[in-house]
Amino acid sequence: MNNSSLWIVLHKMRAPAIVIIVTYTISIIGLLLIDGMDDEGNPYKMSIFDAFYFITYTASTIGFGETPFAFTYSQKIWVTFCIYFTVIGWFYGVGALVSLLQNKMLIDEVSKLQFRWQVNSIKRKFIIILGFNYVTSEILKKVMQSDIRSVVIEQDENKANNLILENYTPTVPILVADARDQNSLFSAGIKNTNCKAVVSLFDDDELNLTVAVKSKLINKNVALAIKSSSSNHTENLEDINVDIIVNIFEIMAKELKMAINAPHLLKLEKWLYKIDKLSARVPKIPKGKYLICGYGRLGKHIYKVLKHEDVELSFIEIDEKKIKALNEEEKKVVIFANADDKKVQIMSDIRNTKAILAFTDNNTVNLSIIATAKKLNPEILTMAREENADDFSIFANADIDYLFIPSKITFNKTINALLNPLSDIFISSFVDQHEIWAQKLTRKLIETINDDPVVFELELNKYESPQVYKALLANIEVSLEIFATSLYNRNCQNNVIPLLLVRDGERFMLPDWNIKLKLEDRILFACDENAQSDMQYICENVYEFKYALTGEEKRLFRGFKNLFK
Amino acid sequence: MNLDKVIAGFFIILAMTINFGFFYGEMDSLETHSKYELFAAIIINVIATTLKLGDKTQIGSVLLATSLVADIQLISAALIWTVSEYAYTIDVEIASIIISLSGGALLANITSVALYVGETVRSKR
Numbered sequence A: 001m002n003n004s005s006l007w008i009v010l011h012k013m014r015a016p017a018i019v020i021i022v023t024y025t026i027s028i029i030g031l032l033l034i035d036g037m038d039d040e041g042n043p044y045k046m047s048i049f050d051a052f053y054f055i056t057y058t059a060s061t062i063g064f065g066e067t068p069f070a071f072t073y074s075q076k077i078w079v080t081f082c083i084y085f086t087v088i089g090w091f092y093g094v095g096a097l098v099s100l101l102q103n104k105m106l107i108d109e110v111s112k113l114q115f116r117w118q119v120n121s122i123k124r125k126f127i128i129i130l131g132f133n134y135v136t137s138e139i140l141k142k143v144m145q146s147d148i149r150s151v152v153i154e155q156d157e158n159k160a161n162n163l164i165l166e167n168y169t170p171t172v173p174i175l176v177a178d179a180r181d182q183n184s185l186f187s188a189g190i191k192n193t194n195c196k197a198v199v200s201l202f203d204d205d206e207l208n209l210t211v212a213v214k215s216k217l218i219n220k221n222v223a224l225a226i227k228s229s230s231s232n233h234t235e236n237l238e239d240i241n242v243d244i245i246v247n248i249f250e251i252m253a254k255e256l257k258m259a260i261n262a263p264h265l266l267k268l269e270k271w272l273y274k275i276d277k278l279s280a281r282v283p284k285i286p287k288g289k290y291l292i293c294g295y296g297r298l299g300k301h302i303y304k305v306l307k308h309e310d311v312e313l314s315f316i317e318i319d320e321k322k323i324k325a326l327n328e329e330e331k332k333v334v335i336f337a338n339a340d341d342k343k344v345q346i347m348s349d350i351r352n353t354k355a356i357l358a359f360t361d362n363n364t365v366n367l368s369i370i371a372t373a374k375k376l377n378p379e380i381l382t383m384a385r386e387e388n389a390d391d392f393s394i395f396a397n398a399d400i401d402y403l404f405i406p407s408k409i410t411f412n413k414t415i416n417a418l419l420n421p422l423s424d425i426f427i428s429s430f431v432d433q434h435e436i437w438a439q440k441l442t443r444k445l446i447e448t449i450n451d452d453p454v455v456f457e458l459e460l461n462k463y464e465s466p467q468v469y470k471a472l473l474a475n476i477e478v479s480l481e482i483f484a485t486s487l488y489n490r491n492c493q494n495n496v497i498p499l500l501l502v503r504d505g506e507r508f509m510l511p512d513w514n515i516k517l518k519l520e521d522r523i524l525f526a527c528d529e530n531a532q533s534d535m536q537y538i539c540e541n542v543y544e545f546k547y548a549l550t551g552e553e554k555r556l557f558r559g560f561k562n563l564f565k
Numbered sequence B: 001m002n003l004d005k006v007i008a009g010f011f012i013i014l015a016m017t018i019n020f021g022f023f024y025g026e027m028d029s030l031e032t033h034s035k036y037e038l039f040a041a042i043i044i045n046v047i048a049t050t051l052k053l054g055d056k057t058q059i060g061s062v063l064l065a066t067s068l069v070a071d072i073q074l075i076s077a078a079l080i081w082t083v084s085e086y087a088y089t090i091d092v093e094i095a096s097i098i099i100s101l102s103g104g105a106l107l108a109n110i111t112s113v114a115l116y117v118g119e120t121v122r123s124k125r
Helices: A004-012 A014-033 A048-059 A073-101 A104-120 A134-145 A157-166 A182-187 A205-218 A231-239 A248-261 A263-272 A297-306 A320-325 A328-333 A342-347 A363-376 A406-419 A421-430 A435-448 A466-473 A480-484 A529-540 A542-550 A556-564 B003-023 B035-052 B058-087 B092-122
Strands: A126-130 A149-154 A174-176 A195-200 A223-228 A244-247 A289-293 A312-317 A334-336 A355-358 A381-385 A402-404 A454-459 A496-503 A506-509 A522-527
Touching: A004 A014, A004 A073, A004 A104, A014 A048, A014 A073, A014 B035, A048 A073, A048 B035, A048 B058, A104 A174, A104 A182, A126 A134, A134 A149, A134 A406, A149 A157, A157 A174, A182 A205, A195 A205, A195 A406, A205 A223, A205 A231, A223 A231, A223 A406, A231 A244, A244 A248, A244 A406, A248 A263, A248 A297, A248 A402, A248 A406, A263 A421, A263 A435, A289 A297, A289 A363, A297 A312, A312 A328, A320 A334, A328 A334, A342 A363, A355 A363, A363 A381, A406 A421, A421 A454, A421 A496, A421 A506, A421 A522, A435 A496, A454 A529, A466 A529, A466 A542, A480 A496, A480 A522, A480 A529, A522 A529, A529 A542, B003 B035, B003 B058, B003 B092, B035 B058, B035 B092, B058 B092
Parallel strands: A126 A149, A126 A195, A149 A174, A195 A223, A223 A244, A289 A312, A289 A355, A312 A334, A355 A381, A381 A402
Antiparallel strands: A454 A522, A496 A506, A496 A522
């Protein structure tokens, strides 16, 4: 049985209940045995009902007096005894019940029950978020703006209380439980058809993998956003078809590569993440010698991504134990020393180094490395990694050229992949493009639309675009151009650029306007608000669709004629 | 030997035997049926019910159900007896209602004992 709270109450109330029954029975038997006397002085025996009635009101300390007749002394002696006896029995029972209500197990059971009710009452799309921290709370707020509900599972009671204090509206149900336990996933409604995704962004790779495997086995239709911090784990996650893999070190390394090779690509990515406008300044990163402090998971990814590029890399790592894990090739580029030491920096030729990358996992050390390097070489380009960033960043005041904040990157990547899956596919497809491609696209976007275009995703299905869907079902040829049509004048074009078309898993980057549409196509547009509203009208409104397709106004009259055919 | 099992078994079987003690006799007159025996049967039955509370197993739930049936029948027999004693007269009809109610309770108690014995036989410890 699922409802354990009732059983806990029943189980714990056994002893008090028996005490009450036994005290009642003894008292009643005593009253039945002892002779009483009626009004006229005749001997009289109490009936069972009289005795039960008397004990009932005496035991509960109500005390109506002596019924049916005044008691004799022998009865009074017994009743005195009974009063202590039964009242203590009652108090014991009531006390046991009160302490039971404060029982931790019972309270937990009741809150689990309440959680399940709350989850079942969600009638919209929702996602399950595992672990409540800065990143996930930001994700929660963001998805809430898009009218998607969230359910949180958190192990730490203090963090759970933080969520409760945030007072989100609509309520975010929270369960204090271990995310490893599949029962908590069940309670959080993973089998529910409304459940769209599970977000697991723990630092512990094993835990993330456990969650991923279990979630996929329980419900394979649910999308998973899982964090990974090594290539090995990323492969494991790919093997079980995880939809969104957030490997922040890989993303950071790729961003670094983009910043060096194709800064405009990075700018496009930032625009899609809604961090920057397209007109933002592109800092130039000089090529040459780079000094990277820290050779852990991030350092390894950077080495892997940048070793074939046109830059000279040298790493400084403080922990000498890591030497065992390095191969011959890596040993040539890694020095084991304290990067914060002035002498070490001078020795690694800091004066001729173009950029210093303070990428250790310690904020203070990173700041200190930057400060030392700047003193030795004022021209140097600085990049730093900031761990555990909250709303306020101390690094923002440190005048650093490039700041890498893992928690922000995790947030951007996850939220983009959850809410705008096509834009996420677009980003991952353009990572390897050239700078010229990026510059051209940026210029085109700014010229045709503006410096901060809206991103609009469309799927050609029954719900999102019923008119196009019907037309395609009827074998009417519709080309992509229809979405550029201005509804004010069919011969004019709206400010819109198609970025990506996905058809049966195949990706068409920057598709041509003449491409013929097919059912279930998914298209990503960059446009302004006017164009977006026109596209939505074309998709949903039968008159506007007809006008955009043929230039004719669909007439009501002809509609009637069709009806009577 | 498990003391809990001894106590539970004791009350479950005692509930049945006392119930039988009350039920045994003429079917249409209360002369051969003692009210004290009915009182004792109710008390023992209620105790047996409490002992079965909180057992989450399948057999535990069925045992609890049979016990609840016996309780309801015996308590309603006592209620009818009390009401008719004080507010009405006890005729043959009332007497036979009381006795047949306790007969129903006896059946429930027999089921309960049968299940209990069956479970004990199945248990390997």
